[in-house]
């Protein structure tokens with residue numbers, strides 16, 4: 001089990017320049033998108049035995065190339081001296097993570113946070129609709145980032161999700177706002193909407209635990225992610 005020290009070690013200033021970060025983003029983001037496309041093709045391909053075997057051979061070659069020089073373990077949160085944060089392994093927003101839809105969060109001056117996003121066929125739960133756990137994933141991240149945007153980053157303590165109507169796959173919008181901050185706790189609420197209106201509502205309590213307060217003291221960074 002990871003303890004608070006392990007967690008702290010996953011917040012790393014790796015000293016990269018903004019130019020190198022941009023170069024890495026340009027290099028790795030298309031790879032994540034290719035893999036996202038492959039997730040959908042894994043579900044939708046009508047290929048026969050020969051086509052699937054041939055495709056798997058190419059994928060095996062790709063794996064061999066990608067394994068030549070690699071890290072192990074989770075990506076964590078990386079930042080640099082200019083304060084550019086990267087959570088590129090994050091399951092909801094990670095630039096390098098093909099599991100992420102991804103959410104491209106927009107932060108408004110009035111505290112609202114929103115994103116237009118797309119759930120492809122790989123997020124299916126009930127036939128033709130989004131999996132409820134995926135909706136919760138989206139709302140957890142959105143509300144958590146709303147708390148962080150308000151200067152109160154924290155771990156999710158409680159997330160309450162109300163499914164008002166089935167969430168269609170496809171193009172969706174999520175939006176959230178901060179309700180209030182009480183000591184170490186930030187309360188946020190938000191929704192996911194589709195073409196027929198609000199599908200899912202959520203309320204969340206985000207709590208800054210002790211290790212996070214200590215980490216902020218060590219790094220001097222308030223907006224840890």
Ligand SMILES: CCCCCCCCCC(=O)SCCNC(=O)CCNC(=O)[C@H](O)C(C)(C)COP(=O)(O)OP(=O)(O)OC[C@H]1O[C@@H](n2cnc3c(N)ncnc32)[C@H](O)[C@@H]1OP(=O)(O)O
Pocket residue numbers: 140141142144145148153154155156157158183184185205207208209210224225
């Ligand atoms: C870092 C920024 C991240 C931004 C993006 C986030 C998006 C992703 C968010 C996640 O997915 S986080 C992963 C899912 N969450 C977890 O794994 C959290 C696991 N639980 C914990 O780490 C701790 O239990 C927790 C930090 C939630 C609380 O630990 P503390 O040791 O800080 O709690 P403490 O007992 O000192 O209580 C502090 C206050 O919080 C309240 N509290 C504690 N646990 C709670 C809970 N679970 N729900 C609601 N309130 C809670 C508690 O009553 C108290 O209220 P008061 O100040 O009013 O007395």
